[in-house]
Amino acid sequence: xxxxxxxxxxxxxxxxxxxxxxxxxxxxxxxxxxxxxxxxxxxxxxxxxxxxxxxxxxxxxxxxxxxxxxxxxxxxxxxxxxxxxxxxxxxxxxxxxxxxxxxxxxxxxxxxxxxxxxxxxxxxxxxxxxxxxxxxxxxxxxxxxxxxxxxxxxxxxxxxxxxxxxxxxxxxxxxxxxxxxxxxxxxxxxxxxxxxxxxxxxxxxxxxxxxxxxxxxxxxxxxxxxxxxxxxxxxxxxxxxxxxxxxxxxxxxxxxxxxxxxxxxxxxxxxxxxxxxxxxxxxxxxxxxxxxxxxxxxxxxxxxxxxxxxxxxxxxxxxxxxxxxx
Numbered sequence: 001x002x003x004x005x006x007x008x009x010x011x012x013x014x015x016x017x018x019x020x021x022x023x024x025x026x027x028x029x030x031x032x033x034x035x036x037x038x039x040x041x042x043x044x045x046x047x048x049x050x051x052x053x054x055x056x057x058x059x060x061x062x063x064x065x066x067x068x069x070x071x072x073x074x075x076x077x078x079x080x081x082x083x084x085x086x087x088x089x090x091x092x093x094x095x096x097x098x099x100x101x102x103x104x105x106x107x108x109x110x111x112x113x114x115x116x117x118x119x120x121x122x123x124x125x126x127x128x129x130x131x132x133x134x135x136x137x138x139x140x141x142x143x144x145x146x147x148x149x150x151x152x153x154x155x156x157x158x159x160x161x162x163x164x165x166x167x168x169x170x171x172x173x174x175x176x177x178x179x180x181x182x183x184x185x186x187x188x189x190x191x192x193x194x195x196x197x198x199x200x201x202x203x204x205x206x207x208x209x210x211x212x213x214x215x216x217x218x219x220x221x222x223x224x225x226x227x228x229x230x231x232x233x234x235x236x237x238x239x240x241x242x243x244x245x246x247x248x249x250x251x252x253x254x255x256x257x258x259x260x261x262x263x264x265x266x267x268x269x270x271x272x273x274x275x276x277x278x279x280x281x282x283x284x285x286x287x288x289x290x291x292x293x294x295x296x297x298x299x300x301x302x303x304x305x306x307x308x309x310x311x312x313x314x315x316x317x318x319x320x321x322x323x324x325x326x
Contacts, residue, residue: 009313010261010274014281021288028291036170040162040238042283043172044069046276047231048250049257050183051115051224053275056258057187058220059200059267060122060129065228065254066247067140068114072232074144076107077153077242095157104161107236108229114140115225119218137251144244153242162238172234179227184272196220200267249300256303257282259310282306 021029028034048065055062080103084095095103114136121132164171187193195216198206207213236242261278263270282303289299 010277010281013260014277014284017281017284017288021284021291025288025291029288034287034291038280038283038287039173040170041287042279043170043176044231044235044238045250045253045257045283046176046279047179047227047234048224049254049275049279050179050272051220051227052254052258053261053263053270053272054183054187054196054220055129055224056255056263056265057196057200057267057270058217059203060217060220061133061255061265062118062129062221062224063133063251064114064118064137064140065224066250067137067144068111068225068228069232069235069247069250070144070242070244071114071140071147072107072111072229073236073242073246074147074153074244075110076103076233077155077158077236078147079103079106080155080158081153095155100158100160103155103158104233107233108226111225111227111229111232112222113225115228116218116222118225119221122221123214123217141244141248144246147244150244152244154240155236155242156240158237159240160237161234162236162240172238175230175234179230180272180276187272192216192219197268200269202268252300252303252307253282256307256310259307265311 048069052062052065080095080099081093083099083102084093086093118129118133118136121127121136122129125132161171161175166174187196195206195211198209198211199213199216203213232246235246257278258270258275259265259278260281261271261274261276263275285302286299289302290296
């Protein structure tokens with residue numbers, strides 16, 4: 001399979017899914033409300049997938065993004081509640097604008113710290129990213145449950161990020177667009193972006209070329225924590241509550257989006273635009289399955305099969321390229 005075909009295949013698949021759903025359920029699928037709903041839902045995944053793209057390009061993986069999302073949301077919400085005003089007469093909690101801003105920042109910072117922890121453990125202990133993030137996935141999920149005895153934090157006035165709009169465009173869509181453009185620029189045009197690709201292609205060669213591999217990897221995982229923190233506050237705002245169960249199995253969709261978008265699990269290849277196409281493809285696929293009455297259990301089977309096919313195609317392409325070079 002040629003490089004051009006690999007690059008265009010996700011986009012063609014997305015167009016085919018949109019056309020198919022437009023033909024099967026035109027009234028439901030083509031409505032403005034449905035499309036806005038899909039874009040809002042995919043914004044959280046899209047933001048996290050940006051960070052996962054950089055990680056996978058380096059040859060790593062992060063299984064803890066779902067748990068990180070839950071912890072960050074819980075930290076942000078409890079901060080808002082702690083700083084809110086309680087009516088002395090009715091005992092009702094009022095979350096002020098200042099509390100919302102500080103809570104949003106604290107939730108985002110929590111994500112940064114979680115990502116930094118992953119990066120430090122991977123680089124300092126020389127442990128495989130799979131093992132480290134598998135461990136932090138469990139630990140962070142446990143912290144999310146312990147924080148409020150498994151109960152959510154309700155923040156009913158915190159809805160702007162998740163449900164607000166500017167000139168009719170959802171705030172979350174604007175945020176993901178800015179992050180995508182910034183990340184695409186960094187990976188394509190900066191020295192740091194070139195280092196990320198070099199590390200994924202051959203970390204030893206990158207080290208001997210003068211690249212500080214450990215520092216760059218730590219930065220990649222920390223920045224992923226940053227975008228997860230931002231996504232967590234959008235998710236909290238969408239449901240006006242922070243759920244300790246938020247993000248369960250989220251890593252499946254995120255990794256699938258990145259791989260479907262053309263990134264290689266072996267490292268060294270991937271693009272932000274491809275990841276966003278993969279994210280939209282999965283979002284529309286899930287939306288379409290729901291509209292035509294296909295259960296979520298079947299959706300999991302479909303997504304899993306897509307991951308296997310995408311990885312198989314990548315491996316065949318790599319073997320063919322290696323054979324051609326030989």
